[in-house]
Amino acid sequence: MKRNDYISWDDYFMGISLLSGMRSKDPSTQVGACIVDKNNRIVSIGYNGFINGCSDEDFPWTRDGEFLETKYPYVVHAEQNAILNARGKSLEGCSIYVNLFPCHDCARNIIQSGIKKVYYLVDKYADTDSIKASKYMFNKANVELIQLKPSMDKIEIEFK
Numbered sequence: 001m002k003r004n005d006y007i008s009w010d011d012y013f014m015g016i017s018l019l020s021g022m023r024s025k026d027p028s029t030q031v032g033a034c035i036v037d038k039n040n041r042i043v044s045i046g047y048n049g050f051i052n053g054c055s056d057e058d059f060p061w062t063r064d065g066e067f068l069e070t071k072y073p074y075v076v077h078a079e080q081n082a083i084l085n086a087r088g089k090s091l092e093g094c095s096i097y098v099n100l101f102p103c104h105d106c107a108r109n110i111i112q113s114g115i116k117k118v119y120y121l122v123d124k125y126a127d128t129d130s131i132k133a134s135k136y137m138f139n140k141a142n143v144e145l146i147q148l149k150p151s152m153d154k155i156e157i158e159f160k
């Protein structure tokens with residue numbers, strides 16, 4: 001008889017996003033993204049981090065202060081890394097699972113890539129203009145937004 005306590009596709013893909021986000025070195029917000037096609041095949045994964053081929057030590061993780069001395073001009077967002085890690089594969093009709101609601105810049109890239117559904121967990125910057133612009137664009141572009149309510153609080157993984 002088959003097991004009944006297997007995880008759903010949604011929890012699986014969001015779990016993979018969260019696991020991917022655990023690779024992030026950002027001390028305040030770790031974001032992971034997982035892009036999935038219509039056949040539930042994972043097309044690409046990403047997390048927020050600094051640009052490839054450079055030492056992380058050359059960039060700051062600071063949030064406050066002079067813009068150029070903060071992380072903001074340098075960090076590549078999880079969604080953008082996931083899109084770029086697909087290396088030009090078609091993302092038409094795909095879904096993206098991301099633990100944090102996409103900012104306006106990621107929203108533009110998500111829409112342009114052909115992704116049609118965004119599954120997210122938290123929307124902690126909902127009051128910002130970036131997120132308002134993001135929702136406006138998603139709405140105009142008919143991209144479906146789905147706040148996932150996972151069927152469990154945590155998934156435990158044991159290495160043994």
Ligand SMILES: Nc1ccn([C@H]2C[C@H](O)[C@@H](COP(=O)(O)O)O2)c(=O)n1
Nearest residue numbers: 026028029031048077078101102103
């Ligand atoms: N949709 C998003 C939004 C933000 N990020 C990244 C960019 C930063 O590394 C971090 C946000 O930092 P905070 O301002 O909360 O200290 O999350 C992303 O990857 N995707």
Ligand SMILES: [Zn+2]
Nearest residue numbers: 077102103106
């Ligand atoms: Zn973003």
